[in-house]
Every structure is written in C-alpha cells, then in structure tokens.
Amino acid sequence: EAQVTQNPRYLITVTGKKLTVTCSQNMNHEYMSWYRQDPGLGLRQIYYSMNVEVTDKGDVPEGYKVSRKEKRNFPLILESPSPNQTSLYFCASSLLAGENIQYFGAGTRLSVL
C-alpha cells in the first residue's frame, strides 16, 4: 500500500531535549516536505526536499533541521525544542514538485512542556 509513515504519532517532551520525528514513504517520490499545523494559521511549510541531499527552507524553518540521505526518508529534527514548537506536524511526499499532488502522513502531535 502506498503511504507516508510518520513516527511517533504523539510525543510529549520537555524544553531542550532533542527529538527526531521520522518520515518514510514507499512511493519512490523525489519531493518530500514537512509542515506544521496551528489553529488559525493553517499549514506552514517548514522544510522541503527536491531530492536526495537537496533541502531548502520553507516559511518557518527556525528551530528545525532536516536531512535527506536517502530517497525514502526525511526526518525532522528539533535540536532544542521550545514550547512554541508545540504543534501538529505533517510529512508529505510527491513524485516531483510542480503540479504533482502531495500524499500526507497521519500527523505527529508534539507537546513541548
């Protein structure tokens, strides 16, 4: 089954404790992206990757890191999480950018205390 898998689905952590949210897709897509969803703000793009070893900033990259060492995986790293990073995070992938539709993971709800 074609899918985008995020883990964990729920995470509660404390300020400053490094964490990684994993994202994996099995569709051989070149384009992958991370978004955060906040009430009243919609989805905002954090980082995206056009291909392996190619990443770029979205709207709200501060406090986040990503890597794309292989095509299927695109982890989101929070080196020192802060309470303002409490949010719902989505990973998405598409064959390419352009007019291609994105497939979304089920989401990761992160709470930073």
Add this chain to the structure above:
Amino acid sequence: AQSVAQPEDQVNVAEGNPLTVKCTYSVSGNPYLFWYVQYPNRGLQFLLKYITGDNLVKGSYGFEAEFNKSQTSFHLKKPSALVSDSALYFCAVRDRGSTLGRLYFGRGTQLTVWP
C-alpha cells in the same frame, strides 16, 4: 510575495444545498492550484487541482472548482452538500514558473453540513 487567502474560517450549509468555499491567491507567475481536505485526526487528502485548460475542474466526491484568472480565485463548489462533507478544507498554490518547491496553503475553512 506568494500567499493564499481563505476569507471564511467557517462555512455552514444545510444538507442538499449547494456549497462554496472561497480561495484567492497571489503569486508572481502562473499558478498550480490545489484543494485538500482534512477529516478529524487524519492527514490531508487531495481533492482536485488546476494545471491548465478548462477553468472548471472536477475532483473527488462530487467537488469541483472554478479557476478565475482575472479575480485570482479558485473557489471550491459542490451542487448538493452531504453531512459527510463536513471537514477542514485547504487551498494551496505553487508558482509554476519557480524552480523552487515551495507550496503555500491557506488557513483552512471549516465546513459544517447539518442534516
């Protein structure tokens, strides 16, 4: 700057009535335009997109959207709403002339269809 506006946070309609969810955009070039839907506790799902050609685009679940270049709008429509259409709807835009992969989403519109 690229942006997407969904002027209504909420749209309420009675089942069987037509519905419209509005979207306007601002991009420097010609856009690719998308609608996505989010059901509770789920990720977003693709509904439809505009690439080129006919301004009226048909998508999943009986939804359609009309591209209006002069008004820079891409409103989502359905002739007869169902209670099961109740969800959060997002409009998104990408500049086709850009080599970047940025995709811009609106804030979302909560659609409620009551029986």
